[in-house]
Amino acid sequence: MNSSIFVKSKDVFLDIVNAKDYIQLDRVSTIYQSLKDSIKKPLKMILLYGKPGTGKSMFLNKLHTDLSTTMDVYLYKTPILDESEFYKTLAQDIFSTKYSGELNFTQFMKIVAQKKNTTIPVVLLDEAQLYSENLMEKIRLLSDTRTVKFVITLHKTEKEDLIAKEHFQTRIWESIELENASSGELKIYIQKKLMKANCFDTANMFTNKAVNKIYKITQGNYRDTNKLLYTLFDVYVSYEESNQYSKIKTDQISTKLIEMAAIHTGLINA
């Protein structure tokens, strides 16, 4: 087996949110399609929630990539915590209005009223749990004007807090939960990801036993899986480079090496 395959496979699992790396899984595809359909509806706000590493950011990325050709979609991967800065950024991106100095909510609403777009722009806010409560109130008021549509992603716990607030509950039209992958889905996810990068040999190395082991460690969390598999292939590369290649099995993924990778990444406390 060519040693470069392990290096290549390792790079596949780099924790980078890229719409190109999006893996179509049956269940996830269904959710994605329903999200896409929801955006087309005249709703004010869509909530996307789930545990960390369940693919919320990837979802938003994919959505942004797919919709950007047909709609005005604006993705904010990192939250803009300063309120004035938030309004200024939106004014510049959506309404092409550069504003110098402080911009408050009232001034921003004037801009919105002046420049009404023919199509309603969609703002995708990732990690919305980081926004202040005050700013979230403003976002709600902004969505009430129906001039801007919001899709926000939240961690599950924050979502629960948010939903507890009645005014948010009434305004959320659609809420979609993302979950960890099952063992079967995880195998498809890993193999599809490798095959997408033409790493067929390593893709075939993942037996059910190895996948079950990975699932046991990561609980099907995509981010943890990516992290683990990146380290796993790093271990393989290390064996290769230290001329101890004969010590490891290359026909299938060794559970020993999975455990070693898990120990190194901290997924297993050794």
Next chain:
Amino acid sequence: MLNIIELENRWLKYKIKSYLPYASIIISLLVILLISYSFIDKNSPDIKLTQELQTHPKNTIVVLKEKKVPQLKEKITPSQPILKQETKIIKLSPSLDFMKKMQNSVQPYYTHEHTNYNTFRTPVKVNVPKVEKVPKKKIVVQAPKVKVDSHRIKIKRQNTQNDIHEIIQRFKNNNNPALSLFVAKKYYELENYNQAYNYALITNKINKDIEVSWIIFAKSLVKLGKKNQAINTLKKYIKQSHSSSAQILVDEIQSGKFQ
């Protein structure tokens, strides 16, 4: 590049750590098994002992019996086999003694008496000295022989006036001449010559061929002072039976040897 050696060591520690609970469970199970086994092992001899204790008495009884019987044989063989004695005792030894006594007292040269008493009940009369001797031997030899002794004690007890009445009762029930003859002999022995005469006569009426009944009849007559009647009766019997015993008795009465 990762430090593979360090990672392998960490993995090894992790594996040992992960197997520790299982290992500790297995070890504790083994320890429990060993303890329970040793506990059972300790208890099992007790059980065996109790079992032995339970069974041992039975066994010892058997053994004693088995052991003592040969002892008995060993002890008795020089003089007389005990089994033969027992059979004698059960069958006719008391009555034989009684007959011998009778022979001594009535006519010393009677030889066929015991054959007539074969049908008699065993617990009639036991020679007291003999009864005492046999138990002595048996007590020394074997515990179960006590039972035999108890039988003998019964035999001894039956040698009373009440027993004669019991036999008379039995005679009334089955009209057996052997029983009436026995009663006649018994009364003669007890010097109740009237009753001895009566029962000898009753026996003769049932069966005239019993020699002993004629002799008891004649002897009772002599004792009652009817010497001539006795001689006449015997002579009549001698004519019929040609009995030598009767002839001897006639000679003794006539010569005055028997009074």
